[in-house]
Amino acid sequence: MADILYFGRLGDVTGIPSEHIALPSNISNTLQLRTWLDGEKSLGGALLEKTVRLAVNSEIVADPHPVKDGDEIAFMPPVGGG
Amino acid sequence: MADILYFGRLGDVTGIPSEHIALPSNISNTLQLRTWLDGEKSLGGALLEKTVRLAVNSEIVADPHPVKDGDEIAFMPPVGGG
Amino acid sequence: MITLSAQPFDAGDELKAFEARASGAGAIVSFTGLVRDRASDENVRILHLQAYSPMTERGIEQAAARAEARWPLTAIRILHRIGDMGPGEPIVFVATASAHRRDAFEAADFLMDYLKTEAVFWKKEVTDTGERWIEPRAEDYQDSARWALTGED
Amino acid sequence: MITLSAQPFDAGDELKAFEARASGAGAIVSFTGLVRDRASDENVRILHLQAYSPMTERGIEQAAARAEARWPLTAIRILHRIGDMGPGEPIVFVATASAHRRDAFEAADFLMDYLKTEAVFWKKEVTDTGERWIEPRAEDYQDSARWALTGED
Numbered sequence: 001m002a003d004i005l006y007f008g009r010l011g012d013v014t015g016i017p018s019e020h021i022a023l024p025s026n027i028s029n030t031l032q033l034r035t036w037l038d039g040e041k042s043l044g045g046a047l048l049e050k051t052v053r054l055a056v057n058s059e060i061v062a063d064p065h066p067v068k069d070g071d072e073i074a075f076m077p078p079v080g081g082g
Numbered sequence: 083m084a085d086i087l088y089f090g091r092l093g094d095v096t097g098i099p100s101e102h103i104a105l106p107s108n109i110s111n112t113l114q115l116r117t118w119l120d121g122e123k124s125l126g127g128a129l130l131e132k133t134v135r136l137a138v139n140s141e142i143v144a145d146p147h148p149v150k151d152g153d154e155i156a157f158m159p160p161v162g163g164g
Numbered sequence: 165m166i167t168l169s170a171q172p173f174d175a176g177d178e179l180k181a182f183e184a185r186a187s188g189a190g191a192i193v194s195f196t197g198l199v200r201d202r203a204s205d206e207n208v209r210i211l212h213l214q215a216y217s218p219m220t221e222r223g224i225e226q227a228a229a230r231a232e233a234r235w236p237l238t239a240i241r242i243l244h245r246i247g248d249m250g251p252g253e254p255i256v257f258v259a260t261a262s263a264h265r266r267d268a269f270e271a272a273d274f275l276m277d278y279l280k281t282e283a284v285f286w287k288k289e290v291t292d293t294g295e296r297w298i299e300p301r302a303e304d305y306q307d308s309a310r311w312a313l314t315g316e317d
Numbered sequence: 318m319i320t321l322s323a324q325p326f327d328a329g330d331e332l333k334a335f336e337a338r339a340s341g342a343g344a345i346v347s348f349t350g351l352v353r354d355r356a357s358d359e360n361v362r363i364l365h366l367q368a369y370s371p372m373t374e375r376g377i378e379q380a381a382a383r384a385e386a387r388w389p390l391t392a393i394r395i396l397h398r399i400g401d402m403g404p405g406e407p408i409v410f411v412a413t414a415s416a417h418r419r420d421a422f423e424a425a426d427f428l429m430d431y432l433k434t435e436a437v438f439w440k441k442e443v444t445d446t447g448e449r450w451i452e453p454r455a456e457d458y459q460d461s462a463r464w465a466l467t468g469e470d
Contacts, residue, residue: 007216008286009297058219074216080300081213081244081285082197082256082276082418089369090439091450140372156369162453163366163397163438164265164350164409164429175345176333183328183349188405190353192328193425195418196336196345252341265348265433266460269426272346276418307419 002067004037005074013046022069029064030054033073051078084149086119087156095128104151111146112136115155133160165240166224168215170247178243178257186239186261193268194259195276201251206291211255213246213285220284227278231260234274235267242275244285277308318393319377321368323400331396331410339392339414346421347412348429354404359444364408366399366438373437380431384413387427388420395428397438430461 005018027036034054038047046052053060055074056067067073087100109118116136120129128134135142137156138149149155165185175196186192199211228240241259249255258275262268279285280300287298318338328349339345352364381393392414402408411428415421432438433453440451 005216007214008288011214012297055216055219058216058222074219076216076284077286077297078299079284079286080279080281080298080304081283081287082279087369089367090441093367094450137369137372140369140375156372158369158437159439159450160452161437161439162432162434162451162457163436163440164432174333175336176329176331178329179332179347179349180327180329183351183407188351188354190351192347192349192351194332194345194347194349195422196332196347197418198336198341198343198345200343200416201341254336263353265350265429266456269348269422269429273422276422280418303419 001069003072005072007074008077008079010046010052010075010077013043014041023067027067029066030056030061030073031064033067034063047075049077052076083151085154087154089156090159090161092128092134092157092159095125096123105149109149111148112138112143112155113146115149116145129157131159134158166221166228166242168217168221168244168246170245172249172253173243173245173257175254175257178241179259182239182241182259182261185241186259189238189261189268190263191265191268192259192261193265193272194257195272196254197256197276199249199251199253199255203289203291206293208251208289208291210248210250210290212248212288212290213244213255214288215244215246216284223282223284224279227275227282231271231274235260235262235271236264237262237267237271240271240275242279244279244283246285274311277304277311280304281308319374319381319395321370321374321397321399323398325402325406326396326398326410328407328410331394332412335392335394335412335414338394339412342391342414342421343416344418344421345412345414346418346425347410348425349407350409350429352402352404352406352408356442356444359446361404361442361444363401363403363443365401365441365443366397366408367441368397368399369437376435376437377432380428380435384424384427388413388415388424389417390415390420390424393424393428395432397432397436399438427464430457430464433457434461 239261243257260271394412396410413424
């Protein structure tokens with residue numbers, strides 16, 4: 001099981017801020033995860049956008065990065081505060 | 083009679099912040115005034131320094147600028163606040 | 165000193181506290197960001213700020229450390245709201261103290277550029293007619309890119 | 318709003334009042350200058366600030382007008398002490414408000430450069446061992462010269 005977090009507009013797009021899911025055995029990196037989740041949820045590419053970065057266990061990573069059970073994986077659209 | 087003001091370090095040098103004096107008839111511009119007052123007070127050139135600007139009636143002027151009875155004439159060393 | 169706060173704060177009180185802490189500094193620069201009340205001709209009702217703790221805090225701490233490495237600062241304060249806030253409320257307060265004013269100005273400017281374009285926040289504006297997520301503008305990224313230059317510009 | 322004050326002031330209170338006046342601005346930058354407590358390894362007892370009214374006020378008003386012509390500001394506040402003040406006391410407070418932070422930063426920076434090098438003040442520092450008049454440093458003049466350039470910096 002892994003924790004998937006959807007930040008910013010992706011929370012609206014998916015309808016949930018986070019979920020606890022079992023990673024299929026053929027999903028072992030962030031690129032595969034993006035494609036699989038986007039298809040599962042019929043998001044039409046929202047999770048595949050280049051401006052959406054992934055953080056694995058609170059570290060921003062470059063695709064493809066390994067993912068495994070127990071990871072916290074965050075989908076992060078462009079950030080900005082202030 | 084004219085009012086002469088000595089600002090900043092020039093107040094220390096002259097020993098007075100201001101004075102009300104009669105302008106001699108041969109003193110008709112700021113250059114003559116600088117030279118005359120510096121000599122009168124034996125200041126050794128303190129009033130002749132290029133960085134000391136003169137204001138006549140609250141307007142900074144370029145030497146030589148006319149001066150006459152009734153003027154307020156200020157000797158202004160380099161300014162700066164903050 | 166870095167704080168994410170779900171509660172409103174008063175920038176004047178923050179400046180007082182900062183000045184007390186930074187005494188002897190000579191120069192203090194503060195920046196206060198306020199929730200705007202209009203967006204594209206609509207009234208803004210709520211601004212929602214989402215963070216990802218502790219990544220958000222860690223990133224801000226690293227930015228503060230970069231500022232301290234680059235400018236001789238005697239104190240830094242960064243306070244950022246999260247959650248829901250109304251128009252006119254402060255959303256961010258940044259203060260820097262230094263012996264010289266240019267260092268304080270540049271460090272505060274740098275920190276704000278970080279907060280605007282790199283800090284881990286997501287912003288949603290709720291207006292009378294709906295809501296939308298706000299991302300940094302092109303000019304925010306340009307502002308931020310200035311600091312990549314070598315030297316003191 | 319420009320004030321020369323012979324009385325101490327509190328920068329936090331000033332920022333509060335300014336924020337109330339500048340509501341809707343989005344970005345507020347403040348600068349506070351504090352009397353330093355050390356000068357060349359000596360303790361500073363008193364800083365004395367001399368002005369030449371109304372020339373001093375008129376010059377500051379003109380600088381504020383130049384800032385308003387150059388940047389889209391919604392409010393400006395300039396408060397400067399005159400007379401005697403002690404170490405750690407605020408000597409100057411400048412605040413600018415604008416819709417965008419770069420404008421507020423640059424305008425505050427510009428006004429401080431004016432106050433440091435062109436505003437009609439004379440400063441005397443009284444230390445344990447004597448007193449001396451302080452004039453702007455070369456770097457103050459360099460900072461000030463930046464604004465003569467055409468364009469936005």
